[in-house]
Amino acid sequence: QAQLVESGGGLVQAGGSLRLSCVASGRTFSTYARGWFRQAPGKEREFVAAINWSGDSTYYSDSVKDRFTISRDNAKNTVDLQMNRLKPEDAAVYYCAADRLPGDHSSGYYYTRANYEHWGQGTQVTVSS
Numbered sequence: 001q002a003q004l005v006e007s008g009g010g011l012v013q014a015g016g017s018l019r020l021s022c023v024a025s026g027r028t029f030s031t032y033a034r035g036w037f038r039q040a041p042g043k044e045r046e047f048v049a050a051i052n053w054s055g056d057s058t059y060y061s062d063s064v065k066d067r068f069t070i071s072r073d074n075a076k077n078t079v080d081l082q083m084n085r086l087k088p089e090d091a092a093v094y095y096c097a098a099d100r101l102p103g104d105h106s107s108g109y110y111y112t113r114a115n116y117e118h119w120g121q122g123t124q125v126t127v128s129s
Contacts, residue, residue: 009123022096034079038092050110
């Protein structure tokens with residue numbers, strides 16, 4: 001069974017940076033999209049960033065665009081999220097995911113939580129002011 005494990009979460013001051021990583025085991029996701037979502041207390045899990053299977057297309061929520069960067073290494077079966085200029089509203093549990101269908105999809109597909117099948121257990125990001 002496929003397993004995704006996030007790491008890199010922790011406490012950071014506002015304006016600082018943090019890099020999250022997610023490693024997959026049990027199967028390869030080289031032909032699948034990868035995404036990052038986050039969930040703050042009392043809120044729904046929301047889209048943060050995604051990258052298509054080949055790594056040549058990326059997608060970001062408006063709230064993190066120009067601050068976060070998603071990347072992947074298919075040889076290592078990993079996906080990372082570089083977070084810069086962090087804000088208190090970025091505090092949440094961050095989850096990595098892999099989607100249901102291989103190959104490329106229309107752009108709207110990557111923003112939709114229901115299109116992702118495999119999920120990690122999450123890593124906590126806390127931003128202090």
